[in-house]
Amino acid sequence: MPHHGRSPWHGEISYIGMGEQLAQHLETAYARDIPVILVGHSMGGKAAMHVALTCPELVAALVVVDISPKATNKGGFFRPIFEGLNGLDLTTLENRTQANVLLKSSIPDDTVRAFLLQNLHFDHHAKRWYWQLNLEGLTHSIDAINDWPEQDARTFDGPVLWIAGAESDYIVPEDSDAMRALFPRVRKVAIKGAGHWVHSEQPAAFTATLRAFCDAVSSSPEVT
Incomplete structure (x- = not known):
């Protein structure tokens, strides 16, 4: 996923821009010979849908997790999260436990906070903490993240699993x-x-649901 993890941060933060980067990566690294089962959650789900619609030859099946193909108004949910992450002083941070305590007021949900803290890493060479995602770029792109691009009457005719919480x-x-x-x-x-x-x-429930779908897709005569 562009702007996350070890993926590149270049390019615009929009579903068209990220979709193009994802499609290029899939084409060169994974789906050159055999299309893939593409899974995306939330923002990643919108990006995955866009790839399936614009480059269906790369996608054997699609899994979209708790997001719909529409513009949303979730800025009010994400802004406190981004404010909390941006407000964490990494120069004085001692450890991840301290980060967890400091973020509790802005991100009270323990599960969400623990999930987001997976993006916090320590560079042992430089002796500093850093975010392994493009926090600044994502913070300034909330409107683009909430958006959904028009699809020009495209459809994806492969199997799709739509998982909701x-x-x-x-x-x-x-x-x-x-x-x-x-x-x-x-x-x-x-x-x-x-x-x-x-x-x-x-x-456990999510993995079991995903595995059952992937097994069914892989055993289908349509996917060889």
């Missing part, structure tokens, strides 16, 4: 028509006891 409000019943219009073979599954961070809050 049963306690999340990121997917609502009205989204089903828009999802099915772009992905005619979509199947929706709601994971009980999970909010938006489905894979972090219910990892």
